[in-house]
Amino acid sequence: MKNIFSIILFVIFCSLNAQDFKAYQFYTQKGKAIKPEKLTKELAQYDIVFFGENHNNSINHWLQLKITEALYQQKNGQITLGAEMFERDNQSQLNDYLNGKFDAKTLKDSARLWSNYATDYKPLVDFAKAKKLSFIATNVPRRYASQTAKEGLESLNKLPAKDKSYIAQLPIKVTLETPGYPEMKKMMGDHADEMKVMNFISAQAIKDATMAESIVKNLQSGKTFIHYNGNYHSKEFGGIYWYIKQKNPNLKMAVISVFESEDAELKVPEKDYIPTDFNLIIPEDMTKTY
Structure with missing residues (x-):
C-alpha cells in the first residue's frame, strides 16, 4: 500500500513539473531566443539602451532591475540610469535622495512621483543610491506637455528662460516621419481637427525630444546609459x-521592446509584432501593479 501511495505521489509530482510556466522570454530582432546572460553581454557594447515597459506589468519592472544589476556587473559599474518617470525640474530632489540628504518620505513629498513608484521604480532608484550611480530625470515637466496639447508648440516660445531649460531646445521638429506618430494620428480618426491632432502629437514629441536631449547631455565615454520608458x-x-x-x-x-502574449510558450507573436534589437515577451495575464 505504501509503495502504491509513493507511486501516486511521484506521478502527481511529474505531472506538475511537466507543465512549464514561463514568465518571460527574450528574443533577438531575428527571432532567436536569447538568455539574460547573453543579452547583458550584448547590451554592454552599446552607448544607450532603451528598456521599454508596460507601466503596470510586474515582471517587466523586475526584469528591468535584474538586467540593470547584471549590466552593472558586466560594465564594472560604468553605467548611468535615467527614466521617463522623473521630470527635469525634479532632478535636484532626486539627487538629494541619492546623496542621502532626503529620506524616502521627503522625496515623496517634494517630487512628482508616479503612483506606482514604490513598487516599480523605487528599487531602481535605491540600486542607484546603493551603488552611487547617477540617475537622470529625463522627461519634460508634464505641465508643458499639457500646454502643448492645448495651445501648440509655439506657445512654449513665450515661457521664461528658466522654464525653457526644462524643455528640449526650441524649436522642436515634429514630423509624421517619426515611427509611431502616424499611429497616433490614426487613433484620433479621419475627422479630427488637424490642428488638434498636431498639437496632440507635438505633446508627445516634446516628451521624446526632451528625453533624447537629457540622455545625450548626460552621456559619458565608456559608460552605458540605460533608460526606462514606456x-x-x-x-x-x-x-x-x-x-x-x-x-x-x-x-x-x-x-528592448515589450510584447504581451496569451501563448503559454511565449513564442514570437504572429500578429502586431514589429521587433527591435531585443524583444521581451511576457504573459498577458502577468500580475499588474495597478
Missing part, C-alpha cells in the same frame, strides 16, 4: 531613439 517612446525605433538619431547618428543604441 514602450511607445522607443517602439519601432521611434520616439526618443528617433530624436537622438537625428542629432547623433553615430551613437550605438539598443532598444
Whole structure:
C-alpha cells in the first residue's frame, strides 16, 4: 500500500513539473531566443539602451532591475540610469535622495512621483543610491506637455528662460516621419481637427525630444546609459531613439521592446509584432501593479 501511495505521489509530482510556466522570454530582432546572460553581454557594447515597459506589468519592472544589476556587473559599474518617470525640474530632489540628504518620505513629498513608484521604480532608484550611480530625470515637466496639447508648440516660445531649460531646445521638429506618430494620428480618426491632432502629437514629441536631449547631455565615454520608458517612446525605433538619431547618428543604441502574449510558450507573436534589437515577451495575464 505504501509503495502504491509513493507511486501516486511521484506521478502527481511529474505531472506538475511537466507543465512549464514561463514568465518571460527574450528574443533577438531575428527571432532567436536569447538568455539574460547573453543579452547583458550584448547590451554592454552599446552607448544607450532603451528598456521599454508596460507601466503596470510586474515582471517587466523586475526584469528591468535584474538586467540593470547584471549590466552593472558586466560594465564594472560604468553605467548611468535615467527614466521617463522623473521630470527635469525634479532632478535636484532626486539627487538629494541619492546623496542621502532626503529620506524616502521627503522625496515623496517634494517630487512628482508616479503612483506606482514604490513598487516599480523605487528599487531602481535605491540600486542607484546603493551603488552611487547617477540617475537622470529625463522627461519634460508634464505641465508643458499639457500646454502643448492645448495651445501648440509655439506657445512654449513665450515661457521664461528658466522654464525653457526644462524643455528640449526650441524649436522642436515634429514630423509624421517619426515611427509611431502616424499611429497616433490614426487613433484620433479621419475627422479630427488637424490642428488638434498636431498639437496632440507635438505633446508627445516634446516628451521624446526632451528625453533624447537629457540622455545625450548626460552621456559619458565608456559608460552605458540605460533608460526606462514606456514602450511607445522607443517602439519601432521611434520616439526618443528617433530624436537622438537625428542629432547623433553615430551613437550605438539598443532598444528592448515589450510584447504581451496569451501563448503559454511565449513564442514570437504572429500578429502586431514589429521587433527591435531585443524583444521581451511576457504573459498577458502577468500580475499588474495597478
